C-alpha cells in the first residue's frame with residue numbers, strides 16, 4: 763500500500779461480491795485504495811472470506827449482541843476509529859444507521875443501492891421495478907445521510923428491463939454492472955475527484971446537477 767492510497771472501510775452483511783470487486787481492482791488494476799477493515803454485522807456473511815483471503819482485518823459486530831441500534835452503531839464506530847478511514851463503503855450492509863453515525867461520517871460514507879434513485883428506496887427493488895413495468899433500471903451510489911437511501915446521488919449505471927425478466931434475471935444482469943460502478947466510483951474518491959459539500963456532490967470542483975452516468979468503457983458522462 764502506498765502512503766497516498768485512500769484509507770477505507772467496507773461494511774457488509776452478505777455475499778460481498780461488491781467488496782470482492784474492490785479487492786480485485788486493488789490487486790489487479792492498481793486501484794489506489796487501502797481497505798483497512800471490513801465490518802460485518804453477520805458472522806456467517808460469505809463476504810468475510812473475501813476479506814480474510816486478502817488479508818484485510820475483519821470485525822464481526824452482530825447487532826444481536828446489542829440492546830438497540832444506537833449501541834450497535836457505537837460499537838461499529840469504535841471499530842472504525844483507529845483506522846482513520848477517509849471513506850466508508852456500505853456494500854450490502856443491511857442495517858439502517860442512526861443519526862449519530864450518519865452525521866459523524868457525513869460526506870465520507872457512500873452506499874450502493876440496486877435501483878435508479880430517487881426511485882425505489884428500500885428493499886425488494888427488482889420486483890417493484892417489474893411491477894411498475896419500467897423499461898430500465900440500474901444501480902446508484904449515494905452519500906449516506908439520515909434519511910434511508912435519500913442522500914445526494916453520485917453515480918449510476920443503467921440497464922434495460924427485458925421481456926420475460928424476473929427479479930433473479932434482473933439481479934443477475936445488474937450485479938456485474940454494480941461491480942463496475944462501485945469500482946469506478948471509488949476510483950473517483952481515490953483520485954480525489956469527487957467530494958461532498960453542504961448536501962451536494964462535487965465532481966472536479968463543480969457541483970453536479972445529475973448523477974454521473976457510467977458508460978460501457980468505464981468512464982462517466
Ligand code: GRF
Nearest residue numbers: 777778779780854874875876
Ligand atoms: C447489492 O445489490 C447492493 O446494491 C445492495 O446489496 C447488494 C449487495 O451485494 N445494497 P453483495 O453483498 O455486494 O454481493
